[in-house]
Amino acid sequence: MILSLFFIFSLIFASSSAAVQDFCVGDLALPYGPAGYSCKSPSKVTVDDFVFSGLGKAGNTSNLIKAAVTPAFAPQFPAVNGLGLSIARLDLAVEGVVPMHSHPGGSELLIVVQGCICAGFISSSDNKVYYKTLYSGDTMVFPQGLLHFQINSGNTAALAFVTFSSPSPGLQITAFALFGNNLPTELVERTTFLDEAEVKKLKAVLGGTG
Amino acid sequence: MILSLFFIFSLIFASSSAAVQDFCVGDLALPYGPAGYSCKSPSKVTVDDFVFSGLGKAGNTSNLIKAAVTPAFAPQFPAVNGLGLSIARLDLAVEGVVPMHSHPGGSELLIVVQGCICAGFISSSDNKVYYKTLYSGDTMVFPQGLLHFQINSGNTAALAFVTFSSPSPGLQITAFALFGNNLPTELVERTTFLDEAEVKKLKAVLGGTG
Amino acid sequence: MILSLFFIFSLIFASSSAAVQDFCVGDLALPYGPAGYSCKSPSKVTVDDFVFSGLGKAGNTSNLIKAAVTPAFAPQFPAVNGLGLSIARLDLAVEGVVPMHSHPGGSELLIVVQGCICAGFISSSDNKVYYKTLYSGDTMVFPQGLLHFQINSGNTAALAFVTFSSPSPGLQITAFALFGNNLPTELVERTTFLDEAEVKKLKAVLGGTG
Amino acid sequence: MILSLFFIFSLIFASSSAAVQDFCVGDLALPYGPAGYSCKSPSKVTVDDFVFSGLGKAGNTSNLIKAAVTPAFAPQFPAVNGLGLSIARLDLAVEGVVPMHSHPGGSELLIVVQGCICAGFISSSDNKVYYKTLYSGDTMVFPQGLLHFQINSGNTAALAFVTFSSPSPGLQITAFALFGNNLPTELVERTTFLDEAEVKKLKAVLGGTG
Amino acid sequence: MILSLFFIFSLIFASSSAAVQDFCVGDLALPYGPAGYSCKSPSKVTVDDFVFSGLGKAGNTSNLIKAAVTPAFAPQFPAVNGLGLSIARLDLAVEGVVPMHSHPGGSELLIVVQGCICAGFISSSDNKVYYKTLYSGDTMVFPQGLLHFQINSGNTAALAFVTFSSPSPGLQITAFALFGNNLPTELVERTTFLDEAEVKKLKAVLGGTG
Amino acid sequence: MILSLFFIFSLIFASSSAAVQDFCVGDLALPYGPAGYSCKSPSKVTVDDFVFSGLGKAGNTSNLIKAAVTPAFAPQFPAVNGLGLSIARLDLAVEGVVPMHSHPGGSELLIVVQGCICAGFISSSDNKVYYKTLYSGDTMVFPQGLLHFQINSGNTAALAFVTFSSPSPGLQITAFALFGNNLPTELVERTTFLDEAEVKKLKAVLGGTG
Known part of the structure; x- marks a missing residue:
């Protein structure tokens, strides 16, 4: 009887080695596509894949x-591949800053675990700034793709966890994008309204050329 | 003139061997990802791929x-790969039961073809049970991920078809998940409120160890 | 103690009357949007909503x-609203035909329950026809948006169920779209290569004007 | 000149009061649908909406x-509506347990902040158990819809944050679903393989009837 | 200090060669799946990949x-792979026609750049025709999967660009699907209500057999 | 007979006034949600709704x-609501610039119709700049959420059309977000590395305060 039961389950579960997709732990060595990494063979997956x-x-x-x-994120923690979420740890020393940035691929939810953090974002529809000082236990959500920042606003180190609605949210830090590469100074000036001296100064600080 | 027309269509359709994705019959031998299997080469696809x-x-x-x-499902019938649906046949002898289970990856729609079936599901939001006896021609929908069951409630064999909103809906039978593997008895007890004797009895019946 | 447990569950489940969205039985009297109908108040939902x-x-x-x-579909069976699937019954008398048509919003999976049906679809990428005669128990999948048809190819009435990967798949019957409305005859001719007499004849048969 | 610039931006941003959807803070008093709550008027949204x-x-x-x-979740923190993620706090006293449960609507990612937690899930494809003891800073991911549990495995209170890939992931605790409502004892027995005495005992503990 | 900053960014960006998925320029030589082509290695991507x-x-x-x-589309312009949009150029000489057709995989938005075009579509829900003459600068949207057409309605050549909500929208021209392949004449007749002579005539014009 | 045929179609199409969702022309006066605007009643929709x-x-x-x-976009052209795409016209006088910006909600595809435009974007994964001068007929794609810009690089006015993979892509111009609102100067400085004088100068130019 039990054999029969197993027979049923076998029919359902085991007729293909690729079976049902409960999860798709990313195999970074295989080709990958718009939906994420290819899956590691389930037979090689252990609980350690799911723990970071x-x-x-x-x-x-x-x-x-x-x-x-x-x-x-998925490259560091391939078990989140295809599952629609990821996480990061944020440490801010006193006076620490996560500069203005956006995540092209997802929304962010931050929870303060230690210290206090001034965090904010800027809406695109009416160019309004939403910012507030957050204390331990406070959670703030930053809608997808909008510019936002976090600053340690206290006298002690701050710790937060930030989670995302994507396994690969991306991170584009505005200053680094503008001044940390070879985008010609003239193009930076014309597309940001900044003056040449400022652009050159920041290129020097952030490793840009041109 | 016809050549010209063909020329247009060629330009549109044939400029790549992978062309447009009308369908993506799964090739179970290639890498697969969160969106499903890789596609079998269209040149090797025949009508038999679309029929099960x-x-x-x-x-x-x-x-x-x-x-x-x-x-x-996709592993048995690779033509549904990427198309967002699949089907299964359900046979219930007299006193037959599909035990309490859920589909992690999709909603289910059942249609009774023969006999009568008592079917139900339990909502998560208010823990309410929705169940009813269904007769030939009756259709019932079971929302994604919720526990549900089907029991032959008549005196004859029952037949139903169940369709899913996913090519790989998955199937997790609660009793089998709790008692049919090596999850230690103590952990089962503590996470289900069942007593040790019951857990051990069911592990014996369902093939579990530990 | 039990009160405490209820307290936890209450906190999770009951802090809003709109609570968690296990399901969203459509309320056809409320505004609706791209994702479907607005939800009927869960407090008014009974098991009968889930059975058609x-x-x-x-x-x-x-x-x-x-x-x-x-x-x-969702308008007839509002419980499928938001759940990504629906179903229909197909009866074909001897010589019965479901004319060439497509579903703009979803893929279709057909299962023959009685009789035999010749069914097929035409791919858009290479204009290839895939058709076959199906017998009781055979299932065929028709990829989203492609032209397809079903014909009773036997000597008895045929019965099939067709399921869809959308609660509102839509149905556009080619002949009815071309000849069953007031699209001017000249436009039909020029966009289909049919001659005037044929267009007028079919407009007469199918209720078209102009 | 600045007026002109404003004119451009006005044209883009302000030609409709409902403008662009940077976010959609849920208004729990309006109709809601499969994609979530209707949006609160942006003019009434303040930074406090984004902080919980x-x-x-x-x-x-x-x-x-x-x-x-x-x-x-969205009912408690309406700013996550439509953004594809949410969060919860998990407190486990010594010997505390989050019983076997699943989230019908999303994957979960847990991060331990204090104490140690034994956590695990059961796959549906091969009925395999994946469990491990997690310490402060460890993160574990639980794929969508699968049964999982968390137990305090240390001598001190444990604290974790759990985030989800949905603003309304739902939560179905197996024991509560089976024994905490009016699902008739006989149906519970037949669909779980548990014996009558056990079912009745747990119905008594968990508030079930029938 | 700059080294430190680079260290942070390295940690985030560079810990995997496949890193974050800003884009996924299709590599047509690799396996592809329901979500599109596999990605070309970012290290081989240049600006020329993004320009067509x-x-x-x-x-x-x-x-x-x-x-x-x-x-x-994606086969011709692999940079749109995974990005949810594509474009085509439409040239209509005097008396030019894009015959009745549909796109199985996406909606279309047309903008007239030169000349005038009579364009229309047919709804599936009520079989209603929506058509209008469009002039330079006019834009018209054609909802997914519905039959539509475009005709040069002026005395000069017309030019339009058509964009799609998919990198691979597909294109099924009704007449070509019905008459340009080996679908047997009898099946065409029975599924379209056309008479045999008309079907044979158009098969001859459009290259069909059978 | 025709009555019978109409009867079938009526059964399918007309059993609900909200019927099948071929399209969902936005009604800006009704509540709206994460998936877009509520639909205008189909009975009030005319071809003019689909033309802009x-x-x-x-x-x-x-x-x-x-x-x-x-x-x-959807607020200006409500017919694109729910259809996953939109369009805009871009005019650049000699020396005209679309400053560095991003679209939180979609990818962009630009086609030059007149003149020449230097356009580029910056990846987030490796902070690399991809830019090129585009001439009439050239098309460039800008992946979702990434910073990009367009500059008239010729001696005549330039014209382009830009299409998006969303009916409401949003538009966040970096300089306007940083300097065109009441985000305190000190916060701008700390999150962008710009010096106080520059921030104050640009706040003056772009209408910012604080």
């Missing part, structure tokens, strides 16, 4: 922005 | 649950 | 095409 | 399961 | 329909 | 940026 331990340790904030973002 | 003949014959109901589910 | 009994009876095939399609 | 402060305080774990889930 | 120059030149309208459609 | 004539006339480029964008 890199967010337990503070990132190194000894840098220009006194901030560190440690992502668990 | 396995649902014409009753499944074997000589088993513990006196029921048989014969699926035509 | 109209497919148990043969449709009337005493008509030009000796066929009848009885739909359980 | 309810997750800073431990939930009350003085209950049967020594656990508390505090959700910030 | 084939729409600057009039198509050859010396053909039966005095029309030419030059597509920049 | 506002793109035939050059926008006024007598402004700071010597550019004009004339949108036909």
Whole structure:
């Protein structure tokens, strides 16, 4: 009888090695497409694929922005591939800043775990700024694709987790996009209204050329 | 003139061997991803790919649950790959039961063809049970991911077809998930409120260990 | 203790009357949008909303095409609203035909329950015809938006169920679209290559004017 | 000149009061549909709509399961409406348990902030259990619709945040669904393989009848 | 300091060669699936991948329909792969016609750049014809999957661009689908109500057999 | 007989006034949600709803940026509601510029109709700039959410049409978002690395305060 039951389940579950797609742990060595990475063979998947331990340790904030973002996106944590969400750890030393940026591929939800953070975003429809100081336990949502920022507004290090509605939300930091590559100074000036001296100064700071 | 017309159509249709994606019959040997299987080369696709003949014959109901589910999901019927739907045949001998289960990946629509079936589901929002006896020609819809069941409530064998809003809806039978694997008895007890004796009894019946 | 447990569940489930969206039975009297109908208040939903009994009876095939399609789409069966699938009953008397048509909004899966049906579709990428005679228990899938047809190819009435990957798949019968309205004869001629006499004849048969 | 610039932006942004949909803060008093709540008028939206402060305080774990889930789903935090994600706080006292459950509408990502938690899920394709003990900073992902659980496996209270790939993921606790309503005892027995005594005992504990 | 900043960005951006999916320029040589082509390695992508120059030149309208459609769909312009849109150039000589057709995979938006075009579509829900003469600068939208047509209604050549809500919208020209392949004459007759002579005549014109 | 045929079609098409959703012309006066506007009653829809004539006339480029964008997005052209695409006209006088901006809700495809335009975007994954001078007939695609710009690089006025993969793509001009509102100068400085004088200068130019 039990064999019969197994027979049924076998018929349903096991008639193909690729069977049903409960999950699709990304295999970064295979071709990938618009929907994400190809799936690792289920027979090689273990519980360790579903656990990511890199967010337990503070990132190194000894840098220009006194901030560190440690992502668990699909490239770092392939188990989120195809599941529509991901997470990152955000460490902000005193005076730390996550500069103005946007995520092309998803909305963001931040929860403050330690310290206090001034966070805000700018709407595109009416160019209005929405910002507020958040304390431990406060959660704020940043709608997809809009410019936003986070600043440590307290006297102690701050810690937050940020989650996204995509396994690969992307991250475009405005200053880095404008001044950290070889986009010619003249084009930067004309498309941002900034003056030449400012553009050149920031190119020097952020590693840009041209 | 006709050549010219063909020229236009060629320009549109034939400039790539992968051309337009009318369909994507799954090739189970290629890598697959979150959106489904890779496509079989259209040049090798014939009408037989679009036809599945396995649902014409009753499944074997000589088993513990006196029921048989014969699926035509993407692994069995690769033509549904990427098309957002699939089907299965459900045979219920007298006293047959499809135990409490859910489909992680899609909603279900059942139509009774023969006999009568008591079917129901439980909502998550208010924990309410919706169940009813269905007769030949009756159709019932089971919203995505919710626990539901079907029982032959008549004196004759029952036959139904169940269709899904996904080519790979998945199927998780609660009892099998709880008692048919090596999830330690203590964890089952603590997460289900069942007592040890019951858990051990069902592990024995359903092939579980630990 | 049980009160406490209820308290938790209440917090989760009941803090809004609109709560979680397990389902969204359509309320045809409210505004509707691109994703479907507005939801009927869950407090007014009963099991009868999830059951549709109209497919148990043969449709009337005493008509030009000796066929009848009885739909359980969202307008007839509002419980499928938002769930991504629907169903219809197809009756074909001897010599019955479902004329060449397409569904703008979804793929179709047909299962023959009685009789035999010659069914086919035409791909857009290479203009190839895929057709076959189907017998009881055979299932065939018709990819979204492509022209297809079904003809009773046997000596007895045929019965099939057709399911769709959308609650509102739509149905555009080519002949009816071309000849059953006031599209001027000259425009029909020029866009179909048919001659005037043929267009006028079919307009007369199918109720068209102009 | 500035007026001219404003004129351009006005043309783009302001020609409709409903303008562009940067966000759609839910208005729980309006009709809602399969895609979520209707939007609150943008002119009434303030930064406070985007901030939820309810997750800073431990939930009350003085209950049967020594656990508390505090959700910030669309009904509680209407700013996540339409944005594809949500969050909840999970408090587990010593011996606390989130019983076996599933989310019909989304995948879950858990991050441990305090204590240690044994968490796991059961796949539907091969009925395999994936479970592990997680420590502070560990993140685990639970694919959509699959049964999973969390247990405090340490000697201190545990705290985690759980995020979802949907603003309304739903939550169906298996034991509560089976024993906490009026699903007749006989139907529970037949669909779960549990014996009558066990079903009646749990109905008594979990508030079920019938 | 700059090194530190680079370190952060490296951590985010560069920990995988497949990194974040800003875009997925199709690689037509790799396997492809329901969501589109596999992505070309970003390291081989240049600005030229994002630019398509084939729409600057009039198509050859010396053909039966005095029309030419030059597509920049995913097969011709792989940069649109996964981005949800595509474009084509439409040239209509005097008396040129784009015959009745539909796009199985997307909606269309046409903008007239030169000349005047009579364009229309037929709804499926009420079989109503919506058509109008469009002049330079006019835009018309054709909802997904519905039959529509365009005719040069002026005395000069007309030019339009047509864009689609899919990188691979497909194109099914009704007359070509009915008469340009080996679908047996009898099946065409029975599924279209056309008479045998007409079917045979058009099969001859459009290259059909059978 | 024709009555019978009509009876079938009536059964299918007309059993609900809201029938099948071929299209959903937005009614801006009704509630709207994450998927778009509510639908205008089909009985009030005419062909004029599907035609937008506002793109035939050059926008006024007598402004700071010597550019004009004339949108036909869902608020201006409600017929695109729910159809997944929209369009706008772009006029660039000599030296005209569309400043650095992004579209939170969709990808963009530009086609040059007149003049020449230097256009580019910046990837988020590797901060690389992709830019090129485009001539009449050239098409360029800008992936969703990424910063991009267009500049008239010729000696004559330029004209282009830009289409989007969303009926409401949004438009966030970086300089306007940073300097054209009341975001405090100090926050702008800290989140962009710009110095105070520059921020104040641009706030003055672009209408910002604080």
